[in-house]
Amino acid sequence: MADEMVRLAQRFVNTTYNNGATLGISKLDENGVTGWPVMYALTRALQYEMGITALSDSFGPTTLATIGSKYGKLDETTVPSANFARIIQSALYCKGYDGGEIDGKYNDRVKAAVEKLNQNMGVSATYPGSSLWPKVVKGLFNMDAYVTIGGGSDTIRSIQQWLNGRYILRKDFYVIPCDGYHSRDVAKSMLFAIQYELGMADGTANGVFGPGTQSGLKSHTVSNGTTGVWAQLFTAAMILNKRNVPFGNFTSTVQSGVQSFQSFVKLPVTGNGDFPTWASLLVSYGDQSRPGTACDGVTMITPPRAQALKTAGYQYIGRYLFNPSTTSLPEKQIQPGELATIKEAGLRCFPIFQTWSRSADYFSYNQGTSDAFKAIDWAQYHGFKPGTIIYFAVDYDAMDGEVTEYIVPHFRGVMRTIGENSSYGVGVYGPRNVCQRIADAGYSATSFVSDMSSGFSGNLGYPMPTNWAFDQIATITVGSGTGSIEIDKNIASGRDTGQGDFDPGGYTDGVDVDLDKDAYQAPMLTDVKNYLESIGVPETGGDGWTDSDWATLGGISTTKAYELVLSADWLFTSLARQLKLRKALIQAPVLWELRKMNPLDVAADEAVKAGLDDDCSTGWGQIFAWVTIDARNYCMQQGIINGSPLTDDDIPGVWKDLNGDPTYNIRSVAYLTVYNAHQLNKPRPSLTTSLADTQALLARYNGTGDDAAQYGRELIGLYNVLESYNQLSRSK
Incomplete structure (x- = not known):
């Protein structure tokens, strides 16, 4: 909220100090809003008036000592100049106190404000009266309340x-x-x-x-x-x-x-x-000598190490589902036979998922979705049973604003994916504030707290999260000889006891992988364009678009549609692996619908947004909300995905998700593909679905009748192009 006196303080700095040039800063915005820019400027102005040549945003030891040595304290008898007084008056206003008229006088209003400041700080017994002592000045020139x-x-x-x-x-x-x-x-x-x-x-x-x-x-x-x-x-x-x-x-x-x-x-x-x-x-780490019953580490649990841990009183071991590096920490990922060793020793394991996760820009809704699909994949590969809680890592000192902007959306993607596509639970590994914020958002069942990082701002000043399961407090070595192992010692709350038994696990052979873009992105685009042009779909325009409409409404070219599909390759891959079908079966209709969007589609969307209609085909895959509801409900009934049954009352919300969230839209395309097999009374699509059945499924995406049959004939060619490059990628 703007304040006129703060605006006048900003103007004082600009007019007195050559728009900031004298102070080594840019001109202040005269917006009347208190913030660090104006406090830094006033700090530099104070230093300048005291003759300090190396100006700094920091009110450091030199600034503090100079006040003490030159003036002892600041009041009407010691303030050396009118501008010096104006700086103090400006700072008072920026802290919410009455600084007078910024007239360069340490007057009665300034004195009253200083007395109030000393009282609010709790130092009035030590510093009675209306003088500003050096440490109080330091407290005045910051953003503390x-x-x-x-x-x-x-x-x-x-x-x-x-x-x-x-x-x-x-x-x-x-x-x-x-x-x-x-x-x-x-x-x-x-x-x-x-x-x-x-x-x-x-x-x-x-x-x-x-x-x-x-x-x-x-x-x-x-x-x-x-x-x-x-x-x-x-x-x-x-x-x-x-x-x-x-x-x-x-x-x-x-x-x-x-x-x-x-x-x-x-x-x-x-x-x-x-x-x-x-x-x-x-x-945050407390008494590091206290015994722990849980641990985590990046070293394989061998039989001697398992015995050493058990002898030392450990019951629960955190191990990583996946290690993206092929050279760093070679035993970080759970190794073949390791879970069997843990089971045989009577120990239990809780899984951790981490790829990078060490800066804010890693985290996003889509990255959370991608991480969750990968975690499901790896947890199933290792044989973790339903009900296992997977801990997703936030391995850096996230500021509270970063938690809001990046990490909460990331875990929304994690929770939505884990909840919809598996029977696993979501945990969070990170500093206390991160863990509590994610718990409060409803996106985690339990927390694994990185309390060893006691200097993290997300640990300092924050209490233990209410849903903590494991508290990481010290790095130690347990055992000796072949049983020696370095671990992070954890305290266990009992909220999560990990898993002591495991399914056989292993991958399904022949599942899709991400496209090898370096090798195949360019030739794949060439073949897609050539195929579409062969059936009358040019690079741009066509299908009801005039040149004017294309420019005004933003028609999507073949290249752009292809690039959009490739940008979500991770999601198509994840869905294909989860549903055990070919990802080209999901890619083909999405690519086609993106390329074939026309003015009628745009108008239909606008009509729903304006409340003139309640449903239309929308988003990347051009799906109706009612069709999505039928498809999702069917997949829920079959145990393919989890969730609560949807009704017609959900049409507005489903349509909004389809229209605004490409991830939701693409997932719905995948579920519709499975549902269409049911409607055709055909086997559920798989890795070995015949071309004839694939064409029938593609046709059903557009309904029934001659138009749908034509749709199937056109899309099977596009499917073949996409599948040929997907096959090359998975054959590497």
Whole structure:
């Protein structure tokens, strides 16, 4: 929301500092919106006015020290110039305080604002009055809030203020936000506070959960009746982990909350704030010395290793379904005979699926769909039984915005595919925030938490996910000699116990694979174009299109239709493998319908969108919603896919999916192909369906009668072209 005084602050920077050139930045947008660009600009302006030559967005040690050495504190007696005062006034407005008229005066309105700022930060007892001390200035020139913001907790805010007020004079402790939210800065401030209370000197205290901090905490167990600062720190840590206890003394209410927390994270239920409990509250990995009963790793489980793990108390082993690399970590993927070894040792296995998944741009709805199909394929190959939960990896420190934009849609694709096409369950591997967000979205049954990555922003400041199954806390070596194996030690909650028995598994011979595009994309396109031209379908136009319509409405050329089909080759392959049929049987009608779209199709879509009609053939495969409903319901009845039966009431939603989601449309083409075999009273399509039956299925895609028969005759030629190159790819 725009604010006029923020706009005036932006104008002040632009007019005073040569549109940012003096500060080494671009001209600010004068939009009245507070954000990092204006805070960075004001920070640089402050540095400039103090004579710092190496200007920076960061309000770092040099800026902080310069304020202290030059002025001690900032007020009406020390502010050196009108522009210096205007910078402070502008910063106050950008933080939501009344900074006066940006007139260069440290006036009564500025003083009142500074007093309020100090109170909101919780430092007014240390810094009474209306002066700005260096650390307060540092807190003013950032985007931290010092009032409870939407959805924040007033109790957490009071803890943040308490921490600021108690420790602000310590060298390395800076003002933390007082917004009612746990965060990375708050988590680190808690560690600093504990180190200070343990007696660590400035320069020794570093906010890291190291050996000295751990040793000190082992002698500071708190329990029912404990009062004072250690009780305050402990109850603060409980509250920051979303435990509903009062801040302050260790009471019987706190004891009950501790017992509940200990039970949740699988610690011994003592009701006391002992070291393991402190550790689990302060860092994501907790007490790394505690025993685990689960593990995961990239090394094959041989009989000696299985025995070593069992002797060490392990019951559940996480292993990878697939390894896209042929050279890196050669035993990462489950190896032949390995699951039999796990079973014979009385151990259980939970499967993990990961290809790359280490940056935001990997994740998308389509990638989730693709990963899910591959995971189903590999899980069946290895012999995992129905009911197995497969853990899909998010193996990097995803920011919350990236979770929203990339990872949630990715898992929507995973869940939709796993749910529709298998009897497996979906789990997520990743930082705490990722796991909880995916659980809250309804896209995972359980979480495998990457808590060893304690520095991840998605772990710092976030409590353990409510549906956690495995908690990864340390890398260790178990066993010796031939039984030696490096593993990641995990704590198991019991929500998932993996699988202890497996089906024979193995692939069906002759199933389709992705097209070898390097070898066949170009010649395949040439043969597709030649065939279509031979039956009267040119590269562009035709079939009811005028040249004007083609240009205006965006007709699809043969080349473009082919490229679209190739862009979804992964999906055609996945569906063909899942349904055990030839992918050309799905590709041919989709390619044809894309190429043959005409003005009537466009008009029909617009009529449904405008509410003038309730259904029409639409999307890549030009399918009616009612036909899709019949096809999907049939496939559900046959146990081919999962889902709830659809009715005519679902037509609007199904049509919208067909029109707007090519993935849904292509899947529906595949299911319609299976349904059409039923309607023709022919065997379900397979890898060995005859050409005569294939032609009949293609004809049925267009209905019945002479037009449908002609459709079949035209498409069988296109099918043959596509199948010839698919066969070459799978023969490699």
